[in-house]
Amino acid sequence: MPAADHGDAHDDVKYAVPVALHVVDRPRLYDLLDIAGESPVTLLSASAGWGKTVLVGSWLTARAVERPAWLTVGPGDDTPDTFWRAVATSLAAVVGAPADALLRRVADDRGSGPDPADRVADAVRHVVGPAVLVLDDVHRVTSPRVWAGLQRLVTAPPGGLRLVVLTRRDPPWPLHRLRLAGLLAEVRAADLAFVPPEARELFALVGVELTPDQLDLLVARTDGWAAGLRLAALPLRAPGADVAGFLASFSGDDRTVTAYLQSEVLAPQPERVLRFLEKICVLDLVCAELADAVTGDQDGAAMLAELSSSNLFLQSVGEGGRWFRLPGFVSDVLRSRMVEPRARRDLHRRAAEWYRRRSLPDAAIRLALAGGLLPLAAELVGVHVIGLVLRGRGRELDTLLSAVPRDGLLTHPELAVGLAAARMVHGHDEELADLIAAGEARLGALPALRARRVRLVLDLIALADARLRGDLDGLAAACRRIPLDPAELAELGLAGWDLVRVLTLSNQGTAELWLGELAAAEVHLRTAMDAEPAAGVLLPRLNAQAQLALLECERGHLTAARTEAREVVARATATGSTSTAQMVSAYLALAWAHIDSGELPEADPWLRSADEVEAAAPEPHVQLTAAVLRARRRAEADPEAALLALQTRTRALAASVAPARLRDRSLLAQAELAEQLHDPVRGRAALAGLHVPTSPEAVTATVGILLLEGDPDGAEQHLAALDGEPSSVRIQVTTDLLWALTAVARGDDEPALRALDRALRAAAPHRLRRPFTLRADGLRRLLSRRIERGTGAAAFAVELMTRLSHQLDPGREPAAPPPAALTPRETVILRYLSSTLGNSEIAAELSVSINTVKTHQQTVYRKLGVGGRREAVRRARELRLL
Template sequence: VITTREDPQLPLARLRARGQMTELRAAHLRFTPSEAADFLNAAMGLDLSLADITALEERTEGWIAGLQLAAISIRGRDDVSGFIRAFTGDDRYIVDYLVEEVLQRQSKRVRSFLLQTSILERLSGPLCDAVTGRDDGKALLDSLERGNLFVVALDDTRHWYRYHHLFGDVLRMHAIEEEPEQVAVGHRRASEWFEANSLRADAIRHALAAEDFERAASLVELVAMGMLGSGQEPILYGWLTELPDEIVRARPVLSVNYAFASLSRDGLEAAEARLRDAERWLETPTNVPQPRDAPSDEMVVVDQKGFRSMPGTIAVARAYCAGARGDVAGMMEYAHQALDLLAAEDNLWRGAAAAILGIAYWTNGDLEPAYRSFTEGKARLETTGYTQFEISSVHSLADIRIAQGRLREAARIYEQALRLATEQGGRVWGTSDLYVGLSDLHRERNDLEIATQYLLRSKELGEHMALADTRHRWYVAMARVKAIEGDLVSALDLLDEAERQYVENPDPDVRPIAALKTQGWVAQGRLADALDWVRERGLTVDDDISYLREFEHLTLVRILVARYRHEREDRFVHDASGLLERLLDAAEEGERTGSIIEILVLLALAREAQGDISHAIQPLERALALAEPEGYVRLFVDEGLPMKTLLSEASAQGILPYYTSRLLAAFDVDGRIRQEPSCLPAVQSLADPLSQRELEVLQLIAQGLSNREIGERLFLALDTVKGHNRKIFGKLDVQRRTEAIVRARELGLL
């Protein structure tokens, strides 16, 4: 048995090939997550959650000594999770160990190499030579690996390596302390090497670290256009925010790219300020681009092609901003301007302009012209390789077909896009949104299991795979599933989160989240809250009819019918019916079959509320005839028992017997239609009783779930869970989870 840090001077390769040697190396000695859990909680006497253990195991990479030193640092801390999130190589125990046991034991040559190359996230011989100015990089890396000195090979060819995370932290800290001037030099050399080897992202990162901002700005300008629409906007935005403002403002192409990158982050005003920065150079009499190292008071252009197309791309950006402000006329004006300015072969920006023009038509309710414009835009974008732009147009095409009542075609649009994303490896930005779209269509057909599976698949892919403009859709879709399950409390919580996730964008907000929430309040009988919303929105039955406000007016109709059922005043149902007739005329003129079906359903319900079943059947029969070919189910079933009464009568009259039987069967298997679940204890002796949601959170706290795990279980944001915790603790008059559990049991709440 031989134990050694370094490989012994033996014919290891021959012994290994003959099977005459058993090796236990560092990888075998690292703790697995389960072993780390046993060690930290059993051996070290801690009580860490699974999430905290996983985070610590990943940070230490299973290094046993590192876990032990971390455990020593954790003892006695109140915010354990916060400490673990921030745990790095600057922890005093880690620093002392690695300095005394590793760094100080190296020769001056090796120590200098370690400190100089600590700035690198990954290491190769040639790269290390460029940074250190030496020629022994490959030999030293091989030596460090053989000596098991916290160097990890990243490939089987032993070309790329990295330092162990904690060791790298310690090295960087010492490099800054001992050779601060060399750190900037090293970053600059690394940037030059990465640029020469066509690794521009790394080149930019090191240029920024060296604070060589002119160099970084030039590099960013060359890659920015390729990053827009490819899911890399957050990275681009991060780089741009690190650049001094005066450098960005001197570069018109970079300013335009900054405007696009900031649209979904800093808002319209910030984006428009960047566009004005770019436009001032177009108005300058001498528009001669300067070299990359020109002073900041003169225009600098590196991307010459981007500069030539800049007037057109600015018009595209202006059209986008106009749409986000709800200025439809401005959208059309700037989109047409962009199409006039852009070169015929500029498929990327001409495609974007055509798509924005489609949005303008869509906002006005002109769905077929909108569909044609989107189709043209998508066809152009398909030639560019910008898959994300293609996918973003998919949502618009599908939404338009849904508004036209063509659900099957909408499903085909999503399925084709999903196949495209799958061909790209399934990691295309926006892929998770496609599953959300398909989920909603399956929900409408009452395929609830499939709908839920698609939502879970979307969540597995993660929010980083969702478009910023459509991230809220997941919460809306899950809310509608929860409502079908009878859990209106969860549904409304999810809609609250959807509002927080919503980002202003040019797509017409034809189904506002606030209106969906209001419909939930109506289902709960919270008419006072619903009427407050009506007043806030300034809605009346005499408003001008527009497609953009159609859903809000349909929500107003639901409130009026609910008031009639509650108060039996004829004026409410009379006003509702009059508004519905006007909405129906507008929808028929715009050939919006999806809207027509919903309006006819509400007309039938308004007449049913009056007890006029015979007249209620007339609009219902037409709605059924329009809906049956596309397989609508939830549009009818979600209306509850009044609709079941009407469908039973329609079935008795022989109206579309197969379809009405299918809809009635959906009622039979759905026992919780529009019912508020009741899981509150019979008695709460608290002066301020816990809400249903607070009780659910309390139950999960008692099961030992962390805040993050509770959020995942209930589909809530982490901040929302923490807010529920604060309310629970306040109502129970406690400070900690353990106290809350004890107090809740005393009160019979658990």
């Protein structure tokens, strides 16, 4: 069997409707399940062996149920994230648009965020037409948070979903209330019990014929328990079986069937069958090759075929008939017979090695840990931890390693560091410091190669920690410690070593971009995009391309920025990655590009997308940049409010580890807003706090203030200091415009016209309009003359002229004044009403209650004689109050 088949088998089985042989057709129970569909939730609750799984699987087939989704809950599905991601994966395969895309986003989400249970419920509400979700083995769930999420789904079920829950014990739900509310239909053991006609068909399928009285007696002795009846069929199949004697001694209840299974069913089996069963019972799933690896024999295919033919010892699972599972009660009894620890460990070792040879580390690690083989598990984790966590298996690894006794965990550096890496990736910081310290303390006890692997994982943890804290200097330092040479990485023998290079390059370029090292950032980010492995992870590449989009914005290349960012968004949308932290720079780039192009309303959805990501994974450098963009957006309606909000947000982030360059960006934006307000005093105050007052951005901001103060000589001196080639299109355009305005202030029109033409030619290819619209009152007359004289960017210049004219002169005369003057506080509220902020946001900005905002709002409406917010803004503009 190809390795790929094995690699997909476990997930296929997890989401596949189980297949069983010798299934008795049970129309009365199918009808019961049909009627139960009148309630949104159907609960099948009975102990092992009552045939819950087989019944629901055969019902789906017999009734040709459309769009059934199946999830067999496993031991790794006991956290809210793993459970609901599994639910989302199962449902996404059967529901149509738009619910499937929403569910895939939940399934692919590897980071912290809104409650996944609520996200699944919201997604299912978009399902068109009915869908059925079967949750099997729900008794495996122990997490109270998972049960709480399920209870919310059950008590407020989405209209398009029917939930069928299979469990060995009742869930911790208020069942009585659910019954009274009509939300719950139940199928219990009494319903599942075989009646004589069904039992007769069951025995006929395995070649056993009983008289009506014998059949009634056996059904009565077992209470119709499917497992008891199937086990009773084993001795009755033998030629010359003493049916009467058997019936006289067979009681058929759970406890006695276990004893019976030991003495009467297992004991008489041929030695080869018993030996085979005792060896494969350590496995949840088994195929022929795996059976041969565990038993050491070569008859796995024949034995599986023989044992599955009666469907008494083995059940076929999944499609293709290659994988089998022992019934739970049979497996439990067989495992209880294994009293020799060494033999048990050897079986687990063989199975783990089989999975390791097929590059299936999840199963290999699980079996090694189940067998108490901590050294083997540690070696496996050391080799595979990077590939597992970077390909989204960190939560499963966390679940496995969290179950290891603490002493064993801390004694093995690879296990301790592996658990730390798994937790770091999905934001679970419990015991991180202890785990990392234990790993570092015991590195010397490892062979050199294994110690180098652990050291690399520790460096990657430091990288992730610095990124999460927004420590860009620490991020850059961590990246420099990680080798990038493919040969050196390959020598470590790490699975997923190629992902290390992509991840490191992507993060190194990210740190350099935010620290202002744009040339180095571009090299590393583009190398990260080119180095993405063919079958590797997507997120590092998304991150690299999103950062490149932001880099293009930094330079003023707005068209290129849009192209890069939209490609990132399209790819993320297709893969359900739109809510990941790697996407935020693409959202910022699109917002920035729209703002700089003068398309202010188009920036709003991208700013909201950035806010949504930041709510789950806040990064100080992102928050500062978003605050600047939001202030520029808000300044269209009210520069004063924009300036106050930016100052407030900057102070709130003052204690963060955001680099000085980004704090300078906020101060420069504040100086720009002060210039818009014709307030050089506040502009000077902002510039006085700069960490790098000699940067081109700082010099141009200073020139703007000098011109505002009527000092063209000082402005010219500062501009002259900007010798050499400009570092970006943005700096070039801004510098040329300031030269033009300086020349205008001196009354020297020809140099002014030449400088303006240079600015137009540089800005036109990128549709960079904001540097012009910021200085509309000083440029409109000069731009008109430039158009009359001709320019190399005529279309762009004419379009700009239209914008500047509309901006400076909306062309409407003021209407009659309002019946009553607005108070200063009402004027502030009016300004906020013209923004995109809601009442709760306005209240937060002004540090007042929402009721206070609403009271002022109604007073403003009354004084302006309007009935709503939009009318108030329109009326205020007519009155030149805005």
